[in-house]
Amino acid sequence: MRSTRTGTVLISGLLLLGIASIAQAQWAERRVSIEARGGFNVPTFDISDAVDAGPSFGLGAAVQFAPKLWLMGDVDLGFHSGADLAGGGEAPDVKVYHYVAKLGYELLSEGQSSWSVIINAGAGALTFDADGAGSNTYPAINVGAKIGYRLSPRVQLLLSPQGDIALTDNDQVGTSNAWVWPFTTGVRIGL
Numbered sequence: 375m376r377s378t379r380t381g382t383v384l385i386s387g388l389l390l391l392g393i394a395s396i397a398q399a400q401w402a403e404r405r406v407s408i409e410a411r412g413g414f415n416v417p418t419f420d421i422s423d424a425v426d427a428g429p430s431f432g433l434g435a436a437v438q439f440a441p442k443l444w445l446m447g448d449v450d451l452g453f454h455s456g457a458d459l460a461g462g463g464e465a466p467d468v469k470v471y472h473y474v475a476k477l478g479y480e481l482l483s484e485g486q487s488s489w490s491v492i493i494n495a496g497a498g499a500l501t502f503d504a505d506g507a508g509s510n511t512y513p514a515i516n517v518g519a520k521i522g523y524r525l526s527p528r529v530q531l532l533l534s535p536q537g538d539i540a541l542t543d544n545d546q547v548g549t550s551n552a553w554v555w556p557f558t559t560g561v562r563i564g565l
Contacts, residue, residue, distance in 0.1 A: 405438040411534055411560030415452030415470060420549035424465045425454035432534070432558050436478065436520075444478035446494055446520075448536070450556045456505075466505040470554055472538050474498035474516045490522040490530065500540035500554065512552075514540040520562075528564040 411432040417425050432450035439445055450472040456465030476496030484490045496516045503509035518536030525531060540552040 406565045407436050407562050408565065409434040409436075409532055409534075409560055409562040411450075411532065411558035413534075413556065413558030413560075415450065415454065416555045416557060417454065418553045418555065419551075421552040421554065422457070424457055425468045426457050428452055428454040430556050430558060432472075432556060432560070434534075438480075442480040442483070444476075444480065444492060444494075446476040446478050446496070448472065448474050448476065448516075448534075450536075450538075450558070452554065452556065466507060468505070469501075469503040471501040471503070472498070472514070472516075472554070472556060473500075474514065474536075474538065476516060476518075478520065484522070484524055484530075488524045490520075490524070492520040492522075494518055494520065494536075500538060500552065502540075502542070502546075502552070510543065510546050512540040512542045514538050522562055530562040530564075532560045532562045534558045534560070 413430055414427050415430040416427045430450050430452040432448060434446060434448040436444045436446040452470040454468045454470060456467050458464055474496050475498055476494040478492040478494040480492050482489055482491040498514050498516065499511050500514045501509050501511040516536060516538050518534065521533040522530035536556045538554050538556065542549060542552045544550045
């Protein structure tokens with residue numbers, strides 16, 4: 375009876391160790407990264423009549439959850455001067471805040487070369503904060519890419535061209551779909 379218990383305890387312990395080592399091996403395959411970026415936000419179509427291109431700053435995080443799939447989150451803060459109006463004067467300055475969750479697909483992996491290319495698409499929100507006029511937040515969609523060049527095993531230079539389309543209220547923003555393109559460069563750090 376005592377040897378049966380001892381055998382059961384030993385087998386249970388070995389199974390737990392095996393499960394733990396499998397879980398650790400699976401976790402080791404998952405990669406996590408953070409990034410900081412700077413560049414320009416470029417408005418296009420109707421919203422470009424109201425604001426000019428301006429500087430932006432962005433932060434991002436990503437988790438690889440399958441061999442070529444990434445779950446990503448980005449925040450970009452854009453600062454736009456008001457555009458010159460046709461009748462004279464200038465539109466108000468506008469800050470545009472981008473909050474987007476994305477799914478990324480890795481076309482070129484770091485292991486294959488010094489370069490990595492991830493295309494992404496997602497959804498989130500854009501907040502338009504006009505000087506003296508308050509702020510409004512609208513649902514948005516996103517497409518873009520993350521292009522990295524490996525400097526070291528954990529550090530990459532990063533180029534992040536993105537396209538964000540906010541589904542806006544024509545009465546508040548002057549268009550029903552505001553297209554703003556954050557073009558940023560920065561650094562990605564693997565954790």
